[in-house]
Amino acid sequence: MSSxxxxxxxxxxxRQLNSVSVIKALRGAEPATxxxxxxxxGLSRPSxxxxxxxxxxxxxxxxxxxxxxxxxxxxxxYRFRADGGHLVGVDIGAHNIRAALADLDGNVLAxxxxxxxxxxxxxxxxxxxxxxxxxxxxxxxLTMSDLWMVAVGTTGLVTPEGRIIMSASIPAWxxxxxxxxxxxxxxxxxxxxxxxxxxxLAxxxxxxxxxxRDVVFLHVGRRMGTGLILDGKLHRGFGAAxxxxxxxxxxxxxxxxxxxxxxxxxxxxxxxxxxxGFTLAAARNGDATALDAVGRFTxxxxxxxxxxxxxxxxxxxxxxxxxxxxxxxLLPPLRHRLERVCLRMPKLRGSTLGDECVVLGAIDYxxxxxxxxxxxxxxxxxxxxxxxxxxxERTV
Amino acid sequence: MSSxxxxxxxxxxxRQLNSVSVIKALRGAEPATxxxxxxxxGLSRPSxxxxxxxxxxxxxxxxxxxxxxxxxxxxxxYRFRADGGHLVGVDIGAHNIRAALADLDGNVLAxxxxxxxxxxxxxxxxxxxxxxxxxxxxxxxLTMSDLWMVAVGTTGLVTPEGRIIMSASIPAWxxxxxxxxxxxxxxxxxxxxxxxxxxxLAxxxxxxxxxxRDVVFLHVGRRMGTGLILDGKLHRGFGAAxxxxxxxxxxxxxxxxxxxxxxxxxxxxxxxxxxxGFTLAAARNGDATALDAVGRFTxxxxxxxxxxxxxxxxxxxxxxxxxxxxxxxLLPPLRHRLERVCLRMPKLRGSTLGDECVVLGAIDYxxxxxxxxxxxxxxxxxxxxxxxxxxxERTV
DNA sequence: GGTACTTATTAAGGAGACCATCATTAGTAC
DNA sequence: GTACTAATGATGGTCTCCTTAATAAGTACC
Numbered sequence: 001m002s003s004x005x006x007x008x009x010x011x012x013x014x015r016q017l018n019s020v021s022v023i024k025a026l027r028g029a030e031p032a033t034x035x036x037x038x039x040x041x042g043l044s045r046p047s048x049x050x051x052x053x054x055x056x057x058x059x060x061x062x063x064x065x066x067x068x069x070x071x072x073x074x075x076x077x078y079r080f081r082a083d084g085g086h087l088v089g090v091d092i093g094a095h096n097i098r099a100a101l102a103d104l105d106g107n108v109l110a111x112x113x114x115x116x117x118x119x120x121x122x123x124x125x126x127x128x129x130x131x132x133x134x135x136x137x138x139x140x141x142l143t144m145s146d147l148w149m150v151a152v153g154t155t156g157l158v159t160p161e162g163r164i165i166m167s168a169s170i171p172a173w174x175x176x177x178x179x180x181x182x183x184x185x186x187x188x189x190x191x192x193x194x195x196x197x198x199x200x201l202a203x204x205x206x207x208x209x210x211x212x213r214d215v216v217f218l219h220v221g222r223r224m225g226t227g228l229i230l231d232g233k234l235h236r237g238f239g240a241a242x243x244x245x246x247x248x249x250x251x252x253x254x255x256x257x258x259x260x261x262x263x264x265x266x267x268x269x270x271x272x273x274x275x276x277g278f279t280l281a282a283a284r285n286g287d288a289t290a291l292d293a294v295g296r297f298t299x300x301x302x303x304x305x306x307x308x309x310x311x312x313x314x315x316x317x318x319x320x321x322x323x324x325x326x327x328x329x330l331l332p333p334l335r336h337r338l339e340r341v342c343l344r345m346p347k348l349r350g351s352t353l354g355d356e357c358v359v360l361g362a363i364d365y366x367x368x369x370x371x372x373x374x375x376x377x378x379x380x381x382x383x384x385x386x387x388x389x390x391x392x393e394r395t396v
Numbered sequence: 397m398s399s400x401x402x403x404x405x406x407x408x409x410x411r412q413l414n415s416v417s418v419i420k421a422l423r424g425a426e427p428a429t430x431x432x433x434x435x436x437x438g439l440s441r442p443s444x445x446x447x448x449x450x451x452x453x454x455x456x457x458x459x460x461x462x463x464x465x466x467x468x469x470x471x472x473x474y475r476f477r478a479d480g481g482h483l484v485g486v487d488i489g490a491h492n493i494r495a496a497l498a499d500l501d502g503n504v505l506a507x508x509x510x511x512x513x514x515x516x517x518x519x520x521x522x523x524x525x526x527x528x529x530x531x532x533x534x535x536x537x538l539t540m541s542d543l544w545m546v547a548v549g550t551t552g553l554v555t556p557e558g559r560i561i562m563s564a565s566i567p568a569w570x571x572x573x574x575x576x577x578x579x580x581x582x583x584x585x586x587x588x589x590x591x592x593x594x595x596x597l598a599x600x601x602x603x604x605x606x607x608x609r610d611v612v613f614l615h616v617g618r619r620m621g622t623g624l625i626l627d628g629k630l631h632r633g634f635g636a637a638x639x640x641x642x643x644x645x646x647x648x649x650x651x652x653x654x655x656x657x658x659x660x661x662x663x664x665x666x667x668x669x670x671x672x673g674f675t676l677a678a679a680r681n682g683d684a685t686a687l688d689a690v691g692r693f694t695x696x697x698x699x700x701x702x703x704x705x706x707x708x709x710x711x712x713x714x715x716x717x718x719x720x721x722x723x724x725x726l727l728p729p730l731r732h733r734l735e736r737v738c739l740r741m742p743k744l745r746g747s748t749l750g751d752e753c754v755v756l757g758a759i760d761y762x763x764x765x766x767x768x769x770x771x772x773x774x775x776x777x778x779x780x781x782x783x784x785x786x787x788x789e790r791t792v
Numbered sequence: 793g794g795t796a797c798t799t800a801t802t803a804a805g806g807a808g809a810c811c812a813t814c815a816t817t818a819g820t821a822c
Numbered sequence: 823g824t825a826c827t828a829a830t831g832a833t834g835g836t837c838t839c840c841t842t843a844a845t846a847a848g849t850a851c852c
Contacts, residue, residue, distance in 0.1 A: 008417040008437040010839050011808045014410045018809090021404035035829075041404040044811050049830085066819095072828025073818040157739065214634055228707065230626050237709020238610055239740040244706045247739055250646040250699055303646055307703040310640045311624070313633020343553065343643055344635040406810050407837045414838090431800075440840055445801085468799025469847040 012381060015051070018043055019382045020375050022051050023060060026080040028105050031064045033075035052078055058384040059084060082107065084385040085148040086140070087370070088133045089362030091195060092125070092154040094118040094169040095273065098356070099132035101140045102363040104370065106206070110139035111359070122172040130185050147188045148387045151366035152178070153195035153358040155223065160240050162192040169223055189390055191362075191369060193234075195219075196243055198361030199351075200227030201234050203318045205364045207357070208349045212315040216308045216346075220301060220330070221322030222261075222273065224253040226308060234365065245304045252300035259300070260323065263293035273322075280326035295333060302337035309342050320351035327351070408777060411447070414439060415778045416771050418447050419456060422476040424501050427460045429471035448474055454780040455480060478503065480781040481544040482536070483766070484529045485758030487591060488521070488550040490514040490565040491669065494752070495528035497536045498759040500544075500766065502602070506535035507755070518568040526581050543584045544783045547762035548574070549591035549754040551619065556636045558588040565619055585786050587758075587765060589630075591615075592639055594757030595747075596623030597630050599714045601760045603753070604745045610710040612742075614701055616726070617718030618657075618669065620649040622704060630761065641700045648696040655696070656719065659689035676722035691729060698733035705738050716747035723747070 018041065025040040026032055032040075038048040055061040062081045066074035082105035091098040095118060101110040112135045116128055133150065137143060156167025162179020182190040200217030209215045215229035226243040228235040235242050246253040260276035265287055270278060282290035305317060319327050319334070327350025335348050353360055372379070373388050414437065421436040422428055428436075434444040451457040458477045462470035478501035487494040491514060497506040508531045512524055529546065533539060552563025558575020578586040596605075596613030605611045611625035622639040624631040631638050642649040656672035661683055666674065678686035701713060715723050715730070723746025731744050749756055768775070769784050 008414040008439045008443075009410065010439075011410070011810090013413075014405065014407070014838090015809065017409075018404035033829080043404045043406075045829090046812085046831090047404075047810055050809075069820090070828085071820060071826085073830070075829055212634075226707070230631065231629070233627070235626065235708070237740075238608075238711040238742065239709055241740040242707060242709040244709075244739050245703060247706050247737060248699075248702055249737065250703075303644075306644055307641060307646075308707055310643050311622070311638060311704055311707060312631070313635055313638040313640075315634040341643060341645065343640050344633075344637040346634065407839090410809090410838065429800085441800090442802090442841090443839055446838080465849090466799085467797080467849060469801075469849095471800055 007378070015054075016382050017377055018047065018051050019055060020377050022048065022055060023080060023375060026061065026078065027082075028080075031077040031079040033077055035075060037078070055382075058382070060382075060385055080105070081385070085370070085387065086137075086142055086146050087149040087151070087363065087366045088136055088147060089359045089366060090129060090132065090150065090152045091198075091358035091362065092116075092129060092152060092170075093195070093358075094155065097125075097128050097132050098359045099129075099136045100356070100359045100363060101136040101142070102367075104367065106360075106363050106367050108360070108363070110136045111356075112136050112139070118169060119171055122176070125170075125172055126181060126185065129182065133186070144187055145387075147186060149189050149191065149366045149370060150182065150186045151191040151193065151198075151362035151369075152182065153193055153198040153362045153365075154178070155195055155225075157244075158192050158194050158240055160236065162190065164192070183390070188387060189369070191366060193236075193362070193365055194225075194227070194240075194243065195358045195361075196225035196227035197234055197236065198227070198365055199320050199353075199357040200229050200318070200361070201364050202353055202357050202361035203320065203351060204229045204232070206360065207318070207351060207353045209316045209318050214312060214314040216305070216312060216314045216317045218301070218305055218308075218317060218319050219321035220257075220319060220324055222257055222276075224256055224301075224304070225321075226304070228308075228312070230312070234368075245307060248304065248307070251304040251307070253304050256297055256300040257323075259293050259297040263290060265290045265293075276323055277326075280323065280329050283329050284326065294329060298330060298333040298337060301330075302334055302341070305334065306338055306341045309338065309346055313344060314346050316347040316349060318349055318351055320353075320357055324351045325354070403774075411450075412778050413773055414443070414447050415451060416773050418444065418451060419476060419771060422457065422474065423478075424476075427473040427475040429473055431471060433474070451778075454778065456778075456781055476501070477781070481766070481783065482533075482538055482542050483545040483547070483759065483762045484532055484543060485755045485762060486525060486528065486546065486548045487594075487754035487758065488512075488525060488548060488566075489591070489754075490551065493521075493524050493528050494755045495525075495532045496752070496755045496759060497532040497538070498763075500763065502756075502759050502763050504756070504759070506532045507752075508532050508535070514565060515567055518572070521566075521568055522577060522581065525578065529582070540583055541783075543582060545585050545587065545762045545766060546578065546582045547587040547589065547594075547758035547765075548578065549589055549594040549758045549761075550574070551591055551621075553640075554588050554590050554636055556632070558586065560588070579786070584783060585765070587762060589632075589758070589761055590621075590623070590636075590639065591754045591757075592621035592623035593630050593632065594623070594761055595716050595749075595753040596625050596714070596757070597760050598749055598753050598757035599716065599747060600625045600628070602756065603714070603747060603749045605712045605714050608711040610708060612701070612704045612708060612710045612713045614697070614704075614713060614715050615717035616653075616697060616715060616720055618653055618672075620652055620697075620700070621717075622700070624704075624708070626708070630764075641703060644700065644703070647700040647703070649700050652693055652696040653719075655689050655693040659686055661686045661689075672719055673722075676719065676725050679725050680722065690725060694726060694729040694733060697726075698730055698737070701730065702734055702737045705734065705742055709740060710742050712743040712745060714745055714747055716749075716753055720747050721750070 021041045038045045082103040098113045157165040164176045167173035196219040203209045217227040219225040260279045263279045265282040266275045266278045283294045417437045434441045478499040494509045553561040560572045563569035592615040599605045613623040615621040656675045659675045661678040662671045662674045679690045
């Protein structure tokens with residue numbers, strides 16, 4: 001009951017409720033007729049028409065040509081104007097900067113990826129972020145001023161206000177007001193979140209964990225991490241430090257990637273980013289040394305995973321991150337270990353979104369915030385679709 | 397956005413919304429005047445009057461004599477009729493059965509406690525539960541038919557439907573439809589929940605963690621367990637198996653109580669239930685052997701606690717259970733260990749509700765369910781206050 | 793004891809949002 | 823060209839809320 005508003009309301013509140021209801025019935029679906037909307041929302045046809053007309057006037061909804069070939073008088077059809085606003089999701093990794101442009105339904109319109117040097121100075125990295133976003137906008141035929149929101153996923157500890165405390169893999173990320181700095185670059189709200197959490201969100205909204213209420217996302221790669229979705233929402237924790245089970249010495253997660261990166265099957269001189277691939281490939285082919293390395297790795301992985309599963313009893317655990325390209329190699333031994341410990345074994349799956357996970361999660365995160373701003377049923381009256389002003393963050 | 401209803405509504409929905417708003421403004425507070433209610437709910441005075449009159453007619457609200465001594469015409473005052481319904485919370489432990497009678501605001505009206513034998517046969521235990529509830533009702537001058545709901549907290553794994561899979565400390569608790577069996581005893585809905593989770597709820601609603609959104613409750617006693625409150629709600633997990641970090645071998649929680657129960661300072665022949673008390677008391681006085689035992693115990697405790705804190709980043713961690721009577725002894729070494737591992741140290745407190753924790757949590761849990769039934773803003777129309785029929789559980 | 797002041801109550805008028813109903817319209821089927 | 827189908831558009835009614843103004847019931851003070 002805690003999140004329910006205490007305030008009552010008048011007729012306009014009811015209209016707002018019904019407007020939101022109509023928008024929800026339209027979003028991410030085929031164009032709908034008034035009869036369909038009336039049925040979905042539970043409103044009468046005349047009222048539905050009223051609401052749709054108002055939303056059309058505001059610019060949220062648009063009429064499309066009627067569908068032909070049916071009996072009776074052709075029904076007018078309406079759709080949500082997902083192209084009414086645009087947002088950019090950014091994944092700032094140590095070695096890559098990815099960005100994607102999306103509409104209000106989260107459809108990706110353009111995408112870019114450019115390499116980065118982990119030890120690049122701050123200015124260079126910030127400039128690269130800006131370039132990545134700009135080239136996305138360019139590909140989509142848009143400009144900065146069309147942007148409604150930018151969401152950034154990056155490694156490290158991020159405060160609720162968008163400050164970065166520190167990051168293990170990006171030296172320049174250290175006690176940094178990233179939201180503030182990017183706020184000078186972009187003429188809109190900038191959100192910062194931990195990348196593993198965003199990946200978890202993407203898998204829950206559009207990946208292998210779609211529809212699940214409680215999800216544990218395990219990031220396995222050159223660094224380890226977790227992201228939690230609890231009750232369908234991204235869980236940040238009181239100080240936005242949730243998911244850092246990697247710091248628990250008993251898991252051995254800090255050094256776990258070494259098991260795969262420096263096994264005997266990795267050829268001398270292999271760059272670190274390709275090392276684990278050799279081990280995993282060899283293990284897939286039955287190489288004993290590689291299988292041993294995989295065994296040691298999954299043993300450690302299982303400790304942290306079991307801690308999360310036993311504590312939270314999620315519906316599904318998703319394996320993501322760089323190593324998850326070899327989920328077929330990692331999942332069986334991991335499952336085997338978990339089954340010995342877990343009271344109730346959750347579903348266990350490899351990520352289906354792969355490298356784009358964080359960017360997609362950033363987009364989904366931004367959309368959640370926009371929805372909060374525009375469509376929260378207990379929020380202010382429904383606004384016309386104009387770029388939200390840069391206002392203090394609402395408590396989510 | 398997942399829990400928001402898609403359905404729109406008509407005028408009656410608005411009235412329902414405002415009725416709920418008024419009830420929330422009245423509950424658990426001093427009697428209020430119309431002007432106060434109007435301000436709290438944001439409604440106009442005439443509308444507030446309308447709503448209050450309707451609620452009075454339904455029986456949810458009652459007028460009380462006006463307060464004297466103020467300027468101007470005395471205002472009529474109204475209060476929520478918390479005594480309109482009653483519920484019972486039960487704590488079924490291995491050695492004790494506690495029960496408490498409460499009104500709809502959660503005020504405890506009567507309380508009983510009677511010993512039980514851990515190995516008592518099922519029939520005997522069920523009869524003891526019934527007797528406990530009956531004597532509570534008797535003390536409050538009520539009968540079974542006044543009961544609206546019974547909530548039971550007990551050890552072990554409880555399914556969402558109220559089946560008990562198994563319990564380590566009560567042999568008779570094994571693959572048992574406890575909700576069904578008690579449903580034959582009580583003429584109302586019976587809820588079953590894990591006791592650690594209910595204790596966590598009580599601490600969050602009325603204990604040391606009041607108002608916190610994310611809470612980790614550590615049950616330390618002859619058995620170990622945890623209860624989680626996430627986003628203000630009791631977290632059960634997909635299969636209601638959340639909080640079972642005790643099963644993680646790396647924590648050593650299964651045998652941890654032994655450290656305190658069988659230290660050298662415990663006199664020969666001490667009954668097991670008193671053993672740890674000797675160790676803790678000796679440690680408080682500086683005894684080296686006892687301090688060593690406490691050190692070993694808190695080392696294990698810290699592993700599971702750190703796992704929960706690192707994963708969830710709670711606002712506060714509450715130490716409860718039998719051993720928490722000596723929280724002053726346990727907290728300093730626990731804090732010391734946690735500070736070395738945790739990225740952000742949460743508040744760390746001993747339980748303030750003590751032995752009544754589970755019973756109070758059961759009451760709070762029952763009230764949550766009743767609120768869901770009567771006052772959910774997206775639920776059915778506001779009903780008059782009559783004992784809820786026994787219906788299939790609504791998804792929470 | 794009477795008057796001024798303060799605060800609540802009650803009543804009346806008006807606006808907004810919903811619903812049900814029915815005549816009308818624009819297609820397809822034959 | 824006629825029958826059928828299904829959506830549209832218009833009308834009137836009800837409900838809930840709001841604003842405003844007149845009335846009522848106390849306290850404070852002379």
